[in-house]
Amino acid sequence: MKRFSTHLREMADVNIANLDVNFLNRAQRVTSFNLKSSDFESLRYKAEIQHLFQRHFFPNFNLNKTLKGQPSVTKLNSLINELKKQSFINYNRLHFYNLKGVGPAEATLFFLLDDAHLGGGGSAGVDLVCAGQKYEIKASLLSRDGTLSGFKLGGTAPVGDLVSELVRYKKELNLKTTGKGENEVNGTQMAAIQKAYPKEYAILEQKYARIAGRYFGNIPVIFVNNNSSDKVDPEDSAEKTRQLSSKAGNVIAIKKITAKDIKMQVATQGTLKPKIKI
Numbered sequence: 001m002k003r004f005s006t007h008l009r010e011m012a013d014v015n016i017a018n019l020d021v022n023f024l025n026r027a028q029r030v031t032s033f034n035l036k037s038s039d040f041e042s043l044r045y046k047a048e049i050q051h052l053f054q055r056h057f058f059p060n061f062n063l064n065k066t067l068k069g070q071p072s073v074t075k076l077n078s079l080i081n082e083l084k085k086q087s088f089i090n091y092n093r094l095h096f097y098n099l100k101g102v103g104p105a106e107a108t109l110f111f112l113l114d115d116a117h118l119g120g121g122g123s124a125g126v127d128l129v130c131a132g133q134k135y136e137i138k139a140s141l142l143s144r145d146g147t148l149s150g151f152k153l154g155g156t157a158p159v160g161d162l163v164s165e166l167v168r169y170k171k172e173l174n175l176k177t178t179g180k181g182e183n184e185v186n187g188t189q190m191a192a193i194q195k196a197y198p199k200e201y202a203i204l205e206q207k208y209a210r211i212a213g214r215y216f217g218n219i220p221v222i223f224v225n226n227n228s229s230d231k232v233d234p235e236d237s238a239e240k241t242r243q244l245s246s247k248a249g250n251v252i253a254i255k256k257i258t259a260k261d262i263k264m265q266v267a268t269q270g271t272l273k274p275k276i277k278i
Contacts, residue, residue, distance in 0.1 A: 030056040037099045040110050041120040053111050057090040058083055068114045069131050071222065076251045079112050084249060092244050103127070104139035105224035105249075125154055125219060134219050135254075139226035140276075142252060148223055148276040149265045157215040159272045162204050166267050169193045169200070185267040205264050212274050213259030223252040223278070253278045 033052050039045050054063050061083060067075055084091045097107035106118055109128055116130035127137040141150030153159070166185045170177075173196055175189045185193070194201040227248040257276060265275040 031093055032098065035099065037101050037118070037120065040099065040102065040107070040118040042117050043115070046110075046114065046117070050111055053094060057094060058086050060086055066112055066114050070133060071109070071113055071116075071130060071135075071251075071254060073251050073254055076109075076112060080108070080250050088246075089243075091249060093241070095244060095249050096241050098241075103137065104226050105222075106137055108224075108249075109137065109222065125156070125215070125217070128222065136216070136219050136221045138221055138223050140223050140252065141227055142225050142248075146278060147263075148252065148278060149273060150226065152271055152273055153212055153215050157211050157271070159208060159211055160270060162208055162211075162264075162272055163267045163270060165200075165204055166190070166193060166272075169197055183267075184269070187266050190264065190266060208264050208272055208274075209259040209262040212262045213257065216257040218256060220254055220256050222254050223276075225250050225252050 033056075035049065035052075039049065050063055050066065054061050065079060065082075067079070080091070083094070091108075094108050094111065096104055099107065101120070102118060106127060110116055110118060113128075113130050116128055118128060119126035119134070125136055126134045128135040138148070138151045140148040142148060163183075163185075167183050170185050170189050170193060173189075173192055175192060177184055177186065177189070225244075225248040227245045228242045229245045255278070261277050263275040263277070265273040267273075
C-alpha cells in the first residue's frame with residue numbers, strides 16, 4: 001500500500017510538471033468580480049471592493065495611499081500614474097469596469113476615494129458623492145487645443161429645437177449624410193454652417209451655452225481623459241473592451257462649468273454634444 005501511495009504521488013508530480021504554466025496563469029487571472037452597481041452606491045462595501053481590486057488588479061499597491069476627503073487633480077493623478085505603472089491593462093479594466101449604468105472612470109474614483117460612492121441611476125446629474133459634495137463625472141476626449149468633447153448632456157437639457165435648426169441649415173447647404181445620420185450634423189458640417197450663417201450660428205450657440213450652463217448648474221465636474229486607441233483588451237476580446245491610449249486615464253480638471261466655457265460640437269442622436277474649454 002505504501003509503495004502504491006508513493007507511486008500515485010509521483011504520478012501527480014509528473015502530471016503537474018507537464019502542465020502549461022502560461023495557460024494556467026492566464027486562465028486563473030481575474031478580470032471582473034460578481035459585483036452589482038448598487039454595491040458602489042454607498043460606503044457599505046467600500047473596504048471589501050477596494051480589497052478585491054487591490055488584490056487581483058494591483059497587488060503591489062498600498063491601500064493606505066487612497067485619499068480621504070475631497071478629490072484633487074494632483075493627488076488623484078499621482079495614484080492613477082502608480083496604478084498604470086503597475087499594470088496598464090488592469091488600470092484599463094478598472095477604468096472601463098463593466099457595471100450597468102456606470103460610466104468610464106467611475107469605478108476608478110470609487111476605488112481611490114475613501115469617502116466617495118457613486119450616485120446611481122436615481123441621482124440625475126450626480127455621478128459621485130464624496131464627503132457630502134456632489135460631482136458629475138465626464139469621460140472626455142482631450143483635443144490638442146485643450147478642449148474637451150465626446151460626451152453628452154443629460155436628457156434634462158432641452159436642445160431638440162436647436163438640433164432641428166442646425167439640420168435645416170444643413171439641408172439648405174445641401175450637405176448630405178447617409179443612413180441614420182440624415183438628422184445629424186457632424187463636425188465638418190457644423191463648420192460649414194458657421195461659415196455660411198455666422199450670425200444665426202452664434203445665436204444658436206449662445207442659446208445652447210445657456211441651456212448647457214443650467215444643466216451643469218453648481219455641481220463640480222470631474223473630467224477624465226477618455227482618449228482611446230484602436231486596440232481592445234487582448235484577454236477580453238469577446239466584450240470588445242476598448243483600450244485607453246498611453247497618456248489617457250488621468251483626471252484633466254475638477255471645476256464648475258459656466259455658459260462661457262461651452263461651445264457646440266456636433267448634433268447626434270437628437271441631442272447636441274458640447275465642447276468645453278478648460
